[in-house]
Amino acid sequence: MNLQVNGAEFQFDTGSSIGQLLKQLDLHPDRVVLELNQNILNTADNINTQLHDGDKLEIIQFVGGG
Amino acid sequence: MRLFLFQRLKRLIKIRLNEVPLDIQQNTSIRQLQEQQQLDADLMIVNGFPTSADYLIKDGDLVIMIKRGAMPSANELEALMMARHTPGVHARIAKSRIGIAGAGGLGSNIAIALARIGVGQLVIADFDQVEPSNLNRQQYFIDQIGLPKVIALKENLQRINPYVKIETFNGRIDPHNLTQVFAGVDVMVEAFDAPDQKAMLTTTHLQQSPDCPLVAASGMAGYASSNSIQTRKIRKNFYLVGDQITAAEPGQGLMAPRVSVAAGHQANAVLRILLGEDPE
Numbered sequence: 001m002n003l004q005v006n007g008a009e010f011q012f013d014t015g016s017s018i019g020q021l022l023k024q025l026d027l028h029p030d031r032v033v034l035e036l037n038q039n040i041l042n043t044a045d046n047i048n049t050q051l052h053d054g055d056k057l058e059i060i061q062f063v064g065g066g
Numbered sequence: 067m068r069l070f071l072f073q074r075l076k077r078l079i080k081i082r083l084n085e086v087p088l089d090i091q092q093n094t095s096i097r098q099l100q101e102q103q104q105l106d107a108d109l110m111i112v113n114g115f116p117t118s119a120d121y122l123i124k125d126g127d128l129v130i131m132i133k134r135g136a137m138p139s140a141n142e143l144e145a146l147m148m149a150r151h152t153p154g155v156h157a158r159i160a161k162s163r164i165g166i167a168g169a170g171g172l173g174s175n176i177a178i179a180l181a182r183i184g185v186g187q188l189v190i191a192d193f194d195q196v197e198p199s200n201l202n203r204q205q206y207f208i209d210q211i212g213l214p215k216v217i218a219l220k221e222n223l224q225r226i227n228p229y230v231k232i233e234t235f236n237g238r239i240d241p242h243n244l245t246q247v248f249a250g251v252d253v254m255v256e257a258f259d260a261p262d263q264k265a266m267l268t269t270t271h272l273q274q275s276p277d278c279p280l281v282a283a284s285g286m287a288g289y290a291s292s293n294s295i296q297t298r299k300i301r302k303n304f305y306l307v308g309d310q311i312t313a314a315e316p317g318q319g320l321m322a323p324r325v326s327v328a329a330g331h332q333a334n335a336v337l338r339i340l341l342g343e344d345p346e
Contacts (some may be wrong), residue, residue, distance in 0.1 A: 028261070030265060032265055041269075042269060042273075043265070060265075060306065061310070062261040062265045062282075063285050063287075063312065063313035063314075064313045064314045065314035065320050066170050066258055066320075066325070
């Protein structure tokens with residue numbers, strides 16, 4: 001399936017979950033803000049949420065420091 | 067004959083002295099005005115700039131006479147602070163209420179910038195105490211070590227501008243208390259240190275208060291170029307400051323200059339939002 005992640009097209013295994021995508025991108029689920037098709041999701045509650053062809057994701061990663 | 071009389075009469079001009087409207091005679095000097103008003107003052111300010119005792123006051127001048135070290139009244143201070151602002155800006159800032167989550171390197175600097183521009187109300191939350199390691203970048207002093215940060219910061223802000231209303235919350239912010247602690251804010255600022263806390267606050271705020279602008283920060287450790295720190299619009303009402311890469315980690319600490327640059331970006335983004343400008 002094709003996903004759009006932060007504006008770029010990604011090929012990804014059909015039926016993959018949000019957790020699998022984050023793992024592939026080497027992102028820590030606790031440290032991201034996740035927008036799926038314009039909706040802000042609680043990442044922890046949606047680790048097993050399945051992605052679908054054409055889904056648009058915006059992933060904002062936070063790094064430490066302040 | 068009439069004209070002659072009119073010219074001989076001393077004309078009155080309208081000024082404001084220490085924020086009080088006053089009619090005085092034309093060609094009055096600052097020194098004469100001080101003597102007439104019997105004011106104990108040694109700092110004379112006209113239209114926002116220090117001036118000499120010989121200055122001849124003009125119609126419409128805003129004159130402030132204060133004694134050095136003495137506490138100006140709220141109106142006097144407002145007039146003095148306003149003088150350095152673009153006209154019309156001050157009124158919009160003064161009635162605003164801004165939330166700041168985190169009172170560390172970002173939050174303490176942001177709060178001071180916002181107090182200096184005369185933001186009306188600040189709501190500041192932090193669970194931590196001032197520690198010696200904070201002093202490398204955070205706006206605290208040695209004699210404040212051990213104090214809750216929100217108490218220490220409130221003290222410091224009140225020394226800068228005692229007329230800012232400051233609410234503090236000495237505790238941890240979570241998805242259940244965020245909206246309650248920061249009720250009614252015009253702009254919300256994320257100024258945490260830990261990345262999971264930053265993500266938690268941002269997710270919660272975007273879900274629960276999508277109409278309230280949020281200014282968050284990510285990536286300001288080390289001493290890379292200041293110019294890599296930017297303000298970006300991520301989505302409607304969500305702005306992110308930083309280089310988005312440089313994490314605080316072993317070998318790459320947090321240092322005052324770059325943290326201050328990011329805090330300055332955040333404070334200016336707040337100001338621009340208040341004034342109806344795009345922060346990006």
